[in-house]
Amino acid sequence: MMSDFDVCVIGSGAGGGPVAMTLAEAGYSVVVLEKGPWFTEQDFTKDEIGETRRHRFTARLHDEPQTVELREDDGWAAYPTWETGWDFWNGAMVGGSSNLMSGFFHRLKPDDFRQRSVYGPLEGADVSDWPISYDDLEPYYDKVEKVVGISGRVVAHPQADRRSSPDFPYPPTGEHPLAGWIDEVGHAMGLHPFPVPRAILPYAVGARSGCSYSGFCGSYGCTTGAKGSSRAALLPRALATGRCEVRPHAMARRILSDSQGRATHVEFHDREGQIHLLSARIFVVACQAIETARLLLMSTGPRHPTGLANGSGLVGRNLLFSTVGLGDGDLLYKNFSSERAAALRSSAPFINRAFQDWYVIDDPEHGPRRKGGTIDFLFLHPNPIALARWFALSSADRLVWGAPLQRALEQAFRGGRHLLFEAFADWQPSTDSRMTLDPSIKDKWGLPVARVRIGKHPRNRETGDYLVARGREILERLGAENIGTVSRGSPSTNLVAGTCRFGTDPQRSVLDPDCRAHEVENLFVTDGSFMPTGGSVPYTWTLYANAFRVADRIVAQLGGVRR
Amino acid sequence: MARSMDSQDASPGSHLDRRTVLASSGVGFLGLALLSGLGLPGCTRLLRLEGVVPTSPDASPRSLTLQEWRTLAAAQEHFLPSTQDAPGASDVNGIGYLDAALAHPDLDPADVAAVKNGAGALDRVARDMDAPDFAALSESRREEALRQLEQDDEGDTWLRLVLTFTLEALLGDPVYGGNPDGVGWRWLEHSPGFPRPTRPYTGNHG
Numbered sequence: 001m002m003s004d005f006d007v008c009v010i011g012s013g014a015g016g017g018p019v020a021m022t023l024a025e026a027g028y029s030v031v032v033l034e035k036g037p038w039f040t041e042q043d044f045t046k047d048e049i050g051e052t053r054r055h056r057f058t059a060r061l062h063d064e065p066q067t068v069e070l071r072e073d074d075g076w077a078a079y080p081t082w083e084t085g086w087d088f089w090n091g092a093m094v095g096g097s098s099n100l101m102s103g104f105f106h107r108l109k110p111d112d113f114r115q116r117s118v119y120g121p122l123e124g125a126d127v128s129d130w131p132i133s134y135d136d137l138e139p140y141y142d143k144v145e146k147v148v149g150i151s152g153r154v155v156a157h158p159q160a161d162r163r164s165s166p167d168f169p170y171p172p173t174g175e176h177p178l179a180g181w182i183d184e185v186g187h188a189m190g191l192h193p194f195p196v197p198r199a200i201l202p203y204a205v206g207a208r209s210g211c212s213y214s215g216f217c218g219s220y221g222c223t224t225g226a227k228g229s230s231r232a233a234l235l236p237r238a239l240a241t242g243r244c245e246v247r248p249h250a251m252a253r254r255i256l257s258d259s260q261g262r263a264t265h266v267e268f269h270d271r272e273g274q275i276h277l278l279s280a281r282i283f284v285v286a287c288q289a290i291e292t293a294r295l296l297l298m299s300t301g302p303r304h305p306t307g308l309a310n311g312s313g314l315v316g317r318n319l320l321f322s323t324v325g326l327g328d329g330d331l332l333y334k335n336f337s338s339e340r341a342a343a344l345r346s347s348a349p350f351i352n353r354a355f356q357d358w359y360v361i362d363d364p365e366h367g368p369r370r371k372g373g374t375i376d377f378l379f380l381h382p383n384p385i386a387l388a389r390w391f392a393l394s395s396a397d398r399l400v401w402g403a404p405l406q407r408a409l410e411q412a413f414r415g416g417r418h419l420l421f422e423a424f425a426d427w428q429p430s431t432d433s434r435m436t437l438d439p440s441i442k443d444k445w446g447l448p449v450a451r452v453r454i455g456k457h458p459r460n461r462e463t464g465d466y467l468v469a470r471g472r473e474i475l476e477r478l479g480a481e482n483i484g485t486v487s488r489g490s491p492s493t494n495l496v497a498g499t500c501r502f503g504t505d506p507q508r509s510v511l512d513p514d515c516r517a518h519e520v521e522n523l524f525v526t527d528g529s530f531m532p533t534g535g536s537v538p539y540t541w542t543l544y545a546n547a548f549r550v551a552d553r554i555v556a557q558l559g560g561v562r563r
Numbered sequence: 564m565a566r567s568m569d570s571q572d573a574s575p576g577s578h579l580d581r582r583t584v585l586a587s588s589g590v591g592f593l594g595l596a597l598l599s600g601l602g603l604p605g606c607t608r609l610l611r612l613e614g615v616v617p618t619s620p621d622a623s624p625r626s627l628t629l630q631e632w633r634t635l636a637a638a639q640e641h642f643l644p645s646t647q648d649a650p651g652a653s654d655v656n657g658i659g660y661l662d663a664a665l666a667h668p669d670l671d672p673a674d675v676a677a678v679k680n681g682a683g684a685l686d687r688v689a690r691d692m693d694a695p696d697f698a699a700l701s702e703s704r705r706e707e708a709l710r711q712l713e714q715d716d717e718g719d720t721w722l723r724l725v726l727t728f729t730l731e732a733l734l735g736d737p738v739y740g741g742n743p744d745g746v747g748w749r750w751l752e753h754s755p756g757f758p759r760p761t762r763p764y765t766g767n768h769g
Contacts, residue, residue, distance in 0.1 A: 046756025050764030216756035384734040401642040413751035
């Protein structure tokens with residue numbers, strides 16, 4: 001029986017876009033089901049209220065809750081996300097959360113693919129090596145630079161990546177003078193600052209315009225097309241073949257499987273709640289790690305009683321985030337010469353400097369040699385309501401209002417610049433870090449919601465603490481005042497991975513090295529769910545690269561490129 | 564000084580209506596110019612609006628009773644007072660913005676209820692202080708009443724919600740009814756990101 005399509009891709013973000021593009025260009029028919037709406041550049045503005053303080057891009061928590069399990073003294077307690085004030089919805093729309101990312105792109109390094117072999121096991125964590133190496137993924141990291149559009153400048157430093165292309169295809173976007181100051185201070189400290197690659201075009205390429213330097217990248221859709229979202233960079237190529245259909249407002253509820261255990265159909269509903277079925281030869285799931293696992297767990301079948309591809313019981317386990325560590329300080333105009341203060345006042349938004357001097361922590365005072373992480377410097381996001389709220393609501397002492405609030409805001413906005421650093425460290429995989437289907441809470445369509453257990457390993461926070469202390473030293477040398485750091489080992493809600501890790505052993509992994517489900521030959525997962533370890537950089541470049549790699553495997557499985 | 568505003572959002576007590584009130588009270592064009600910060604070098608001199616602040620809207624509010632309106636407007640003015648140096652809640656249509664915002668379909672209904680109920684709770688605190696309601700209290704007694712509310716979880720939640728909405732009125736895009744002509748941005752020398760919205764997001768998901 002003929003399938004409706006050769007390939008059905010569920011999720012149109014960084015995991016789905018590469019597959020849609022590759023398969024359509026290889027001559028196969030593709031349908032992409034996207035839960036959210038289809039926005040274009042014309043729909044995006046820098047509207048802080050509409051785009052970041054309401055639910056234009058994310059789910060309303062009473063309609064689509066998740067539950068969070070936190071460890072308390074006597075066990076685990078579950079809270080619906082409408083009570084917690086935080087959640088894991090990162091953007092439901094064509095292109096997914098890749099529309100809203102800031103686009104700081106880093107590769108993983110060779111030892112990140114073999115953390116268990118290199119650093120050994122870690123008590124209380126379930127660290128495993130990847131079944132592929134950096135060399136397997138490198139050609140795809142390179143491809144993403146060209147196809148998604150990564151701008152940057154290669155600089156030699158001790159942790160620099162081995163690259164097949166000598167430099168990036170696009171030069172870096174213009175930088176604020178602080179980038180140079182960070183270089184000076186970093187070198188004086190014996191460190192190795194380097195420019196951060198960005199998924200941002202510095203000039204027009206094809207139908208995409210170059211960056212307009214508005215400085216509001218994170219949390220906002222990009223109006224010019226410069227940001228390398230799956231929507232702006234990849235789906236247009238898929239659509240141009242005439243063989244790809246993108247269906248917004250199409251939420252997958254279940255993948256159906258037959259008595260042989262093969263995936264046959266996806267059941268999805270449209271915006272009116274009408275249920276539809278479509279069939280495909282190959283199914284690719286890329287809904288971000290929590291929702292991907294949720295879909296598989298809901299997709300029971302005759303050969304999959306506990307969820308599609310879940311014979312190992314590992315779907316939903318090994319949930320990964322990134323460890324959050326932050327630091328910030330004020331560079332007050334009054335503390336600098338008039339020349340330097342004038343330089344600080346530049347409206348150029350990009351600093352783009354990072355340090356990986358502590359990518360490996362080899363410091364006898366801190367125990368055995370261990371994996372460390374990355375520190376990225378950037379301006380505090382310019383959203384004014386968010387900054388004002390911080391002054392009003394964040395004091396440990398009491399709420400701030402009236403004249404004291406007004407003076408604090410004047411100082412904050414008019415007195416200088418706010419420099420931030422983000423420290424990325426591995427979230428250690430553990431059996432306690434997982435998602436399941438909530439036994440009682442359902443979303444507005446009657447489907448069980450994701451229940452997310454936040455299992456933190458103590459190593460997360462230790463590494464975070466080490467990195468933020470290093471970042472603080474740099475802020476001090478830059479002349480920052482009011483330096484604060486946060487390191488709680490808390491999860492990042494926007495960087496989510498794990499849940500369907502890949503490996504060679506079907507007892508210890510959900511997916512094989514090609515990200516094909518061990519138990520379902522025609523099912524692939526191409527978002528971050530495949531990662532056994534997360535690494536200490538944002539995931540997106542790795543995710544894009546792996547999705548392209550898996551897309552090539554799917555083409556091969558279907559019989560190769562056809563005309 | 565015409566400013567486009569989606570007719571859906573020309574709610575009672577909106578910026579547009581308040582300007583009408585000001586004009587009819589004789590403040591005149593210069594007053595309005597100062598209010599919106601137009602044409603003033605340095606642009607931090609604002610007309611003090613003591614006594615001109617309306618204590619009730621011209622037409623029925625969307626989300627609030629008249630008493631809630633009165634109490635919340637007084638609380639907002641306490642959070643952001645109008646002074647020579649800074650625009651206050653009344654300068655940025657804080658209460659009109661709040662009243663319209665509470666009708667947004669994306670808000671958690673529990674938060675909307677909390678804002679309304681908390682206004683009543685604040686009035687009860689005022690009555691315990693022998694005043695008819697919160698707005699009737701002097702500035703120092705208003706401070707006392709609000710700090711008292713801060714002592715428990717419900718009161719603390721209410722304060723955070725109302726502060727948040729007040730700051731949205733101060734610094735959000737004018738298409739939402741606050742921050743008229745960017746007076747809040749100009750006070751803080753903030754350059755908004757571009758492009759700016761031409762209409763508010765009112766809850767239609769694409």
